[in-house]
Amino acid sequence: MAQETPNHTQTVAGWAAYDSSGKIDPFIFKRRENGVNDVTIEILYCGICHTDLHFATNDWGITMYPCVPGHEITGVVVKVGSNVRKFSVGDRVGIGYLAASCLNITYGGYSKMIVADHRYVVRIPDSLPMDSAAPLLCAGITVFTPFKDNQLLNSPRKKIGIVGLGGLGHVAVKFGKAFGHHVTAKQRLGADEFIISTSADQMKHSLGPVLELLKVNGILTIVGAPDAPLDLPALPLILGKRTVKGSTTGGILETQEMMDLCGKHNITSDIETVTPDQINHAMDRLARNDVRYRFVIDIAGKTSN
Numbered sequence: 555m556a557q558e559t560p561n562h563t564q565t566v567a568g569w570a571a572y573d574s575s576g577k578i579d580p581f582i583f584k585r586r587e588n589g590v591n592d593v594t595i596e597i598l599y600c601g602i603c604h605t606d607l608h609f610a611t612n613d614w615g616i617t618m619y620p621c622v623p624g625h626e627i628t629g630v631v632v633k634v635g636s637n638v639r640k641f642s643v644g645d646r647v648g649i650g651y652l653a654a655s656c657l658n659i660t661y662g663g664y665s666k667m668i669v670a671d672h673r674y675v676v677r678i679p680d681s682l683p684m685d686s687a688a689p690l691l692c693a694g695i696t697v698f699t700p701f702k703d704n705q706l707l708n709s710p711r712k713k714i715g716i717v718g719l720g721g722l723g724h725v726a727v728k729f730g731k732a733f734g735h736h737v738t739a740k741q742r743l744g745a746d747e748f749i750i751s752t753s754a755d756q757m758k759h760s761l762g763p764v765l766e767l768l769k770v771n772g773i774l775t776i777v778g779a780p781d782a783p784l785d786l787p788a789l790p791l792i793l794g795k796r797t798v799k800g801s802t803t804g805g806i807l808e809t810q811e812m813m814d815l816c817g818k819h820n821i822t823s824d825i826e827t828v829t830p831d832q833i834n835h836a837m838d839r840l841a842r843n844d845v846r847y848r849f850v851i852d853i854a855g856k857t858s859n
Contacts, residue, residue, distance in 0.1 A: 558583075558584050559586065561586045561587050562584035562585060562586045562587075563584065563586075563587055564584060564585045564586070564587060564667075564669070565582060565583075565584060566582070566583055566584065566585050566661075566665050566666055566667055567580065567581075567582055567665065567666045568580075568581050568582075568583060568622050568661065568664050568665030568666065569581060569622065569664040569665070569830055569833055570583075570619075570620040570621055570622045570623075570661075570664070571609075571610035571611075571617075571619065571620065571621045571623070572619055572620050573619055574611055574612040574617070575611070576607065576610040576611035576837065577834060578610065578623075578664070578833045578834050578837065581620055581622060583620070583622070583661060583665075585661070585667065585668065585669050586669050587669070588633045588634075588635055588669055589635050589669075590635040590636045590637045590638075591635050591637050591638065591671050591672055591673070592633075592634075592635045592638070592669050592670060592671055592672065593631050593633065593634050593635065593638060593641050593647070593669070593670060593672050593675055594631070594632050594633035594634075594667060594668075594669050595627070595629040595630065595631055595632065595647060595649070595667060595668050595669075595670065595675070596629050596630050596632050596666070596667050597627055597628075597629040597663055597665060597666060597667055597668055597853045598628055598629045598630065598684050598685075598852075598853055598854065599627075599628045599629070599684055599685045599688045599850050599851065599852060599853060600624040600626055600627050600628075600662075600663035600664055600688060600850070600851045600853060601624075601626030601688040601689040601691070601692065601693070601823075601825075601848055601849070601850045601851075602623075602624075602626075602828075602833070602836055602837065602840060602848070602849040602850070602851060603623075603625065603626060603689075603692050603693070603721070604721070604840060605623075605625070605692075606623035606624060606625075606662075606664075606837075607837055607840055607841060609621055609623055610623055610837070618659050622661035622662045622663075622664050622665055623662050623663075623664050624662035624663025624664040624665070624851075625649070625650055625651045625653070625662055625663060625691070625692055626648075626650065626663065626688045626689050626690075626691045626692045626693070626850075627648060627649040627650070627662075627663035627668065627688065627691065628646070628647070628648045628678055628684045628685070628687055628688045628691070629646075629647065629648075629667075629668075629684075629853075630644060630645070630646060630647070631643055631644060631645045631647055632667075634672070635672070637672075638672045640672065640677075641672055641675065641677075645677065646677065646678040646680065646684060647675050647676065647677055647678060648675070648676050648677075648678050648687065648688070648690075648691045648813070649663070649668065649670055649674060649675055649676075649691065650676070650691035650692055650695060650803070650809055651691070651692050651695075651803045652674055652803070652805070652806060652809075653668075653670055653674050654670065654671055654674060664830075664833070664851065664853075665853070666853060673806065674806060676691075676806065676809050676810045676813055677810065677813065678813060679813060679814060679816065679817025679818075680817075681817045681820065682813075682816060682817055682820075682822055683822060685825060685827055685850050685852065686822035686823050686824070686825050686850070687813075687816070687822055687823075688823070688825075688850050689721060689725070689823035689825065689848040689850065690725070690812065690813065690816055690821075690822070690823060691809065692803065693721045693722045693725050693823060693848060694725050694812055694816065694821075694823070695803050695804045695808065695809045695812050696722055696777050696801075696802070696803050696804075697722050697723075697725055697726040697729060697777060698729060698804060698808065698812040698815075699801050699802070699803065699804040699808060700775040700777065700801045701726075701729055701730075701733065702804070702808065702811075703775075703801060704773060704775070706730075706733055706735065707733055707815075708733075709733075711734050711735055711736060712735050712736070713735070713736045713738070713769075714730045714735045714736065714737050714738070715737075715738045715739065715749075715764075715767060715768075716730065716737065716738070716739035716745070717764055718778070719739055719743075719847070720843065720847055721823070721845075721847050721848045722777060722778070723739065723847075724743055724823070724824055724847040725821070725823055725847075726739075727739045727743040727744065727745050728743060728744070728819075728821045729821065730745075731743075731744045731745070732815070732819040732821055759780060759782050759783070759784050759785050760784070760785040760787065761774065761784055761785060761786050761787070761798065762785065762787040762790060765787070765790035765791065765794070765796055765798070766790050766794075768790075768794060768796050769794070770794050770795055770796075771794070771795050771796065771797075772794065772796050772797070773796070773797045773798075773799065774796065774797070774798045774799070775799055775800070775801050776798065776799070776800045776801070777800070777801050777802075786798065823847065823848045823850075824846060824847045824848065825847070825848050825849070825850045826845055826846070826848070826849050826850070827849075827850050827851075827852050828849055828850070828851055828852070829851070829852055829855040830851060830852075830853065830855055831855070833851060836849040836851075
């Protein structure tokens with residue numbers, strides 16, 4: 555469980571997994587007082603990432619219970635520390651996967667409020683809805699980083715393929731089009747072309763079919779963590795001088811840059827909003843890939859779509 559000290563005096567209502575069953579139930583816990591470098595945020599929305607499911611069920615063997623998931627947080631600042639200059643009470647803000655560097659486990663965004671160091675908080679552009687902006691703090695930045703690392707933000711038009719159209723992939727399609735590229739994925743989201751494979755065996759774990767779609771010197775960036783090891787055939791790599799590399803979430807400056815670009819291009823996630831009492835149902839649907847394309851919890855419970 556998260557470390558609590560004598561400074562943890564604020565009682566907070568949230569929702570937590572208590573064991574590896576992954577069932578999410580109400581949970582009352584303590585958060586620290588707002589420090590000189592902190593902002594206190596009333597949480598309005600929190601996206602449900604597949605990582606939340608992994609942590610709730612201890613799939614990776616590192617979960618500490620009770621576990622309050624949630625790292626796609628949007629809300630409003632209600633208190634600022636004396637050293638904080640860039641945020642004020644009433645500001646629209648977000649917190650993503652990086653929330654601190656204290657080396658301790660913390661409670662996440664399935665809760666009513668959170669206290670965070672201001673250096674890990676980003677501003678949400680006024681043009682973006684707070685609910686559909688929430689998944690950008692994980693799904694968005696995870697696919698934005700490869701675009702930036704591969705110099706695709708301001709480059710001449712290139713051909714980009716998005717493999718898989720879930721919570722991350724559908725945002726990647728929107729980024730690709732906003733940055734002026736030819737995107738192959740799914741037509742509904744504005745892609746130029748789409749490819750559908752009807753072979754479950756081909757799509758299982760081999761990178762061969764994907765590598766063969768790349769041109770000479772093409773790059774395949776992996777941002778997902780499959781359950782089983784990937785099959786990496788050598789011949790498509792050798793003959794095409796192709797590259798396979800991994801990428802993870804970006805830093806705070808990159809996340810703010812992404813948010814600002816999303817505001818400029820009006821990019822948000824496609825979401826289904828659920829109330830806190832529907833979290834377990836949403837988790838069950840998420841495990842079956844039955845969501846288009848991201849669940850977001852309305853923490854105040856005002857809507858249920």
